[in-house]
Amino acid sequence: MGEKSAERADAAGERAAPVEGPRPLEKVKYPMRYRVLRAVRVEDASPSVRRVVCAEQGERIDSRGLVGEYVRVVIPPEGSRVLPEPELKGEKPVWPKPSPPTRKYTVRRYDPESGELEINVVLHEQGRGAAWARALEPGDPVHVLGPKAGYRIDDGYDFYLLAGDETGLPGMARWLESMPRGARGRAVLEVPSLRSRQPIDAPEGVSVEWVVREGAASPLAEAVVAGGVPEGEVFMWLAGESGAIRPLRAWMRQELGLAKGHGYSSGYWKLKEK
Ligand SMILES: Cc1cc2nc3c(=O)[nH]c(=O)nc-3n(C[C@H](O)[C@H](O)[C@H](O)COP(=O)(O)OP(=O)(O)OC[C@H]3O[C@@H](n4cnc5c(N)ncnc54)[C@H](O)[C@@H]3O)c2cc1C
Incomplete structure (x- = not known):
């Protein structure tokens, strides 16, 4: 146990109260958001990782900078970089069946001033997410769900x-x-x-x-x-x-x-x- 777990007098100074150690992690939930961003930069963060920076005009996504925020990227049909328009049920987008796959990518950086969101996608051998990032070009739409939570x-x-x-x-x-x-x-x-x-x-x-x-x-x-x-x-x-x-x-x-x-x-x- 560290110092913080030692005993200390309470505010009244009359009896000792245990000093709390660090608080356990807290999951903070955000409201569900769906946004269509636009890729502004697509570049190599390393030989095995593609950096995708996208931005939104107008309303911002709900990133609060907490640990572990991730978005779900909705992947366009194979061979295309464009996704059909979904029907919106409140904030929830619904696509005609078969529903497009989604892949989770962590928010690497978010700039609330410019609205820029960066994700880093591992370019492994196979997979719709990796193929999407390989083919993505600046100007392409990026369909994003979330982030829906972060950890404090x-x-x-x-x-x-x-x-x-x-x-x-x-x-x-x-x-x-x-x-x-x-x-x-x-x-x-x-x-x-x-x-x-x-x-x-x-x-x-x-x-x-x-x-x-x-x-x-x-x-x-x-x-x-x-x-x-x-x-x-x-x-x-x-x-x-x-x-x-x-x-x-x-x-x-x-x-x-x-x-x-x-x-x-x-x-x-x-x-x-x-
Ligand atoms: C909360 C969360 C946050 C995440 N954040 C990120 C992130 O920031 N960046 C990121 O790149 N991934 C991230 N991931 C992982 C990512 O969602 C998965 O790797 C996803 O499966 C990739 O989809 P895909 O379509 O490329 O491959 P899939 O279709 O899922 O898999 C196809 C094949 O590729 C293999 N495969 C999948 N991922 C990898 C990999 N990374 N390396 C080697 N082989 C792989 C599978 O074993 C499978 O055989 C995150 C996952 C979670 C749960």
Whole structure:
């Protein structure tokens, strides 16, 4: 237990009350939004990731800068970059059947002044989302649902431990860039090659470590565990391939002993057996 969990006198000074540690993470829900944005820049963030910057004229999307905000991009039919107009039922768009697929992408950056929204799409071998990002050109419409929620994470942890792959990177990078500059921690990021590293403006006390995936086995869990158990009140954030996250989720509970609400873990995609 850190200092914050020590006892202190209450406001009246008459009896000791337990000092609360960091508050557990809080999920903040936003109203459902559907917007048609326009791609303004489509470029390589790294050899394996496409940066898509889109913007909206007029009304803004509802991004509040909380951790883990993501949008659902509605993907146009194969071979086309344009989606038919949906029927709107309130804020909910409904397309003729078969409904177009959607894919989740994290808000990497949002500028409320210009209305620019950036997502980073991993260009893996197959998949409608990856193909959409490959084919997208500036000027194309980008149909976006959400974001529908974000997480508020207390600034009072002694140590922030973040781990994930390139799908988790946009969320982690956005969070690291907005963290109080005095924060301490470690971010371990898995990339397919060192050329896929991206600049991240993390607080000085948070190390950013890159690990390269070679072959089928993910090096993520081994790299994180090798760093040992940090001291003090820890928050852990895990986002990446389900199988790579699984052992770390167990480690988070068993070795770090984190209580519910003091860690987050999500399998962002699943490696299919070939
Ligand atoms: C909350 C949340 C936030 C996310 N944020 C992002 C983000 O910011 N950027 C991002 O790129 N992804 C992000 N993802 C993951 C993304 O939604 C999935 O990777 C999605 O499956 C990609 O769709 P697809 O059409 O390209 O591939 P799919 O049609 O879903 O899959 C086709 C095949 O590709 C494989 N595959 C899927 N994703 C990957 C991958 N990343 N690498 C290698 N193989 C893959 C699958 O195993 C499958 O065999 C997020 C997921 C969640 C849940």
